[in-house]
Amino acid sequence: MSKLNETDIQGFVLRGYNLPVARFLFLHFESPARARSLIARLLSHITTGQRWDGAKPQSTVNIAFTHRGLQHLELPDATLLSFPVEFQQGMKHRAEILGDEGVNSPEHWEDVWREGRVHAWLGINGLTPEALEARCSLVLSAIEETGGATVLASQNAAAEVINGKPTTKEHFGYTDGFGNPDYLGVERRSQPGQGKLLPNGTWAPLATGELLLGYADEAGELPVAPVPHLLASNGTFMVYRKLHQNLATFRDYLETHAATYAGGKEKLAAKFVGRWRDGTPVELSPDNPDPTIAQDPARSTNFTYAADAEGARCPMGAHVRRVHPRDAFGFNGQLINRRRITRRGLPYGRFAPEGEPASDAEERGVIFMALNASLSRQFEFVQQQWVQYGNDAHLGNEKDMLMGHHGGRGRFVVQGDETPTNPPFVCSNLPDFVELRGGDYFFLPSITALGMIAMGLVDPR
Amino acid sequence: MPNKNGSVYGLTILSPIIDDEKAVPSHDLQIRNYLAKLSTREDSPFALAPGTHLARLVVMDDVIYVGMPACEEHLKSKYLVFESNCDGDLDAYLHGLADKTPDRLDAIWKHCVGYPGAANRLAFIDYMKACQLDTTFYFAAVNDKSVPETLRALQTQMAVADFIATHQGSDMATLQHEFIQFVAHLKSLPLPKAGSMGPHRDIKTGGRNE
Numbered sequence: 317m318s319k320l321n322e323t324d325i326q327g328f329v330l331r332g333y334n335l336p337v338a339r340f341l342f343l344h345f346e347s348p349a350r351a352r353s354l355i356a357r358l359l360s361h362i363t364t365g366q367r368w369d370g371a372k373p374q375s376t377v378n379i380a381f382t383h384r385g386l387q388h389l390e391l392p393d394a395t396l397l398s399f400p401v402e403f404q405q406g407m408k409h410r411a412e413i414l415g416d417e418g419v420n421s422p423e424h425w426e427d428v429w430r431e432g433r434v435h436a437w438l439g440i441n442g443l444t445p446e447a448l449e450a451r452c453s454l455v456l457s458a459i460e461e462t463g464g465a466t467v468l469a470s471q472n473a474a475a476e477v478i479n480g481k482p483t484t485k486e487h488f489g490y491t492d493g494f495g496n497p498d499y500l501g502v503e504r505r506s507q508p509g510q511g512k513l514l515p516n517g518t519w520a521p522l523a524t525g526e527l528l529l530g531y532a533d534e535a536g537e538l539p540v541a542p543v544p545h546l547l548a549s550n551g552t553f554m555v556y557r558k559l560h561q562n563l564a565t566f567r568d569y570l571e572t573h574a575a576t577y578a579g580g581k582e583k584l585a586a587k588f589v590g591r592w593r594d595g596t597p598v599e600l601s602p603d604n605p606d607p608t609i610a611q612d613p614a615r616s617t618n619f620t621y622a623a624d625a626e627g628a629r630c631p632m633g634a635h636v637r638r639v640h641p642r643d644a645f646g647f648n649g650q651l652i653n654r655r656r657i658t659r660r661g662l663p664y665g666r667f668a669p670e671g672e673p674a675s676d677a678e679e680r681g682v683i684f685m686a687l688n689a690s691l692s693r694q695f696e697f698v699q700q701q702w703v704q705y706g707n708d709a710h711l712g713n714e715k716d717m718l719m720g721h722h723g724g725r726g727r728f729v730v731q732g733d734e735t736p737t738n739p740p741f742v743c744s745n746l747p748d749f750v751e752l753r754g755g756d757y758f759f760l761p762s763i764t765a766l767g768m769i770a771m772g773l774v775d776p777r
Numbered sequence: 778m779p780n781k782n783g784s785v786y787g788l789t790i791l792s793p794i795i796d797d798e799k800a801v802p803s804h805d806l807q808i809r810n811y812l813a814k815l816s817t818r819e820d821s822p823f824a825l826a827p828g829t830h831l832a833r834l835v836v837m838d839d840v841i842y843v844g845m846p847a848c849e850e851h852l853k854s855k856y857l858v859f860e861s862n863c864d865g866d867l868d869a870y871l872h873g874l875a876d877k878t879p880d881r882l883d884a885i886w887k888h889c890v891g892y893p894g895a896a897n898r899l900a901f902i903d904y905m906k907a908c909q910l911d912t913t914f915y916f917a918a919v920n921d922k923s924v925p926e927t928l929r930a931l932q933t934q935m936a937v938a939d940f941i942a943t944h945q946g947s948d949m950a951t952l953q954h955e956f957i958q959f960v961a962h963l964k965s966l967p968l969p970k971a972g973s974m975g976p977h978r979d980i981k982t983g984g985r986n987e
Contacts, residue, residue: 576946727942744942 336482385435429754493593509617513536550762590634637651787915824972
């Protein structure tokens with residue numbers, strides 16, 4: 317396949333910006349004509365996938381729409397009805413399928429997500445808080461001057477800065493953001509372990525159609541997409557989930573259970589996730605974190621589970637093994653190539669260093685955003701089968717240790733072996749470490765499609 | 778050898794449904810209505826009778842040709858499809874069904890052509906076998922374990938997992954003492970009823986994720 321047209325694809329799709337501060341604005345469109353004129357105004361702001369070649373911008377802007385938003389922009393019915401059903405329904409309607417029950421159920425979500433009035437997501441990232449504010453005020457004046465939308469809510473997010481450098485730490489202390497897949501045609505410094513596993517043990521990029529609409533996917537088919545082709549092509553679907561983290565609960569749980577775990581606290585924390593908190597994969601370094609591995613792109617994601625079928629190093633239910641099972645299901649990993657998602661996330665809320673008091677009530681968590689060509693085949697499958705259920709991993713009804721909805725009843729088994737410092741260990745009565753505060757499904761169109769939407773030129777025929 | 782894999786039997790039965798234009802509602806609709814309300818728990822006919830790992834009943838209306846150019850073709854009849862993964866010997870399995878749940882069998886199969894009723898045991902078994910299709914490739918519910926072995930294994934797994942979780946870190950003497958008691962207790966427990974161990978699920982008609 318030839319190189320992608322990076323000038324037509326929103327930059328947010330093709331790369332993690334690695335910009336440390338962000339604000340997400342949630343818009344409700346006013347009159348359709350004014351909303352379209354707002355989009356026309358914003359077009360010049362939208363960051364594309366063009367290479368930066370060293371000159372990283374101070375800030376970026378990207379936009380995506382809910383199905384209600386597209387309705388409000390008066391896309392033709394024949395187009396609106398051609399979107400995949402799960403996108404038309406929206407995430408709230410999919411709660412049962414996603415296992416968003418109990419504390420995670422929509423009735424507990426923030427108002428903005430319960431009310432279902434969000435039409436668009438505007439993602440603004442900045443290199444500095446000042447750059448972010450400057451870009452936000454430009455965007456807000458475009459909104460005001462056109463009268464195209466009301467800002468229903470805004471969400472700040474920011475990386476933890478340590479010694480002046482933004483990190484990829486999340487609130488539980490883990491280094492995050494390792495496992496994004498490579499795709500054919502997407503220019504990116506690729507590294508082994510991030511695409512699909514080949515029979516000879518090497519890794520290759522996934523088909524473009526696993527990320528972008530309009531290209532062949534891993535089955536050699538074009539992803540299900542709306543008509544016309546020009547509206548869909550170079551676009552993708554985005555999941556937005558605000559995940560609250562119960563930091564006090566996590567620390568208490570880890571502390572209490574580490575007291576009876578012979579491997580020690582940090583090892584137990586590493587077993588939960590499959591990575592030590594500095595990011596070292598336990599599969600590669602089962603006894604201690606090793607920064608030379610964690611920081612080496614040739615090794616930090618380059619591993620498989622074939623030699624660890626019993627989970628003695630990386631537990632069967634460890635987070636990274638669940639959500640990216642690599643070769644764990646056999647068939648050279650081919651059963652998972654159509655279940656990969658690209659994650660774009662940032663933490664929100666104040667960071668509380670270890671030893672500093674923290675409560676569950678404080679506003680703190682991660683803004684989880686995932687991109688995929690098919691919400692139902694990719695994100696929803698991973699969430700339903702691999703996060704909220706355990707059968708594929710031979711774990712029965714067990715759920716993901718950190719992400720699952722346990723309600724105090726869950727269980728997580730550290731398989732271990734006969735080594736005294738690596739004993740089998742059972743974590744039971746799991747609380748909910750993470751709670752869903754809301755979110756929705758969005759369509760993230762190409763630059764061409766944004767122009768068509770702005771000009772009212774979407775023609776399904 | 779068809780139909781068997783280790784000790785597990787893959788049974789497929791196709792029974793033609795009575796085509797009677799005077800029947801209101803038609804026989805196939807009456808079967809659908811009955812099946813939709815059938816329990817999937819302990820009082821399912823396949824839980825009451827011994828030996829079923831997994832069973833499925835489907836009303837097959839017709840075949841739909843989806844190729845090009847379109848052509849219209851039809852089955853000679855509507856069929857009731859009964860598929861099951863069961864333990865061991867087919868005669869014993871059919872006997873068990875007829876023993877334990879004859880009313881339900883009759884309520885379903887009375888809408889099929891030539892069904893003699895479960896009370897007439899030999900005729901019943903002959904009928905089922907006459908409707909049987911050989912199967913060489915079928916969904917395998919378990920790894921060559923009988924239904925009682927599977928139920929016992931699930932019960933043991935759950936109990937042992939609970940025991941480990943509650944006794945982790947106990948000193949050796951306490952652990953041994955309580956483990957001996959635990960094993961004795963576990964052995965004394967009755968076999969769980971078939972259909973009792975999973976989460977409750979309503980019968981779904983498919984398309985749930987659409």
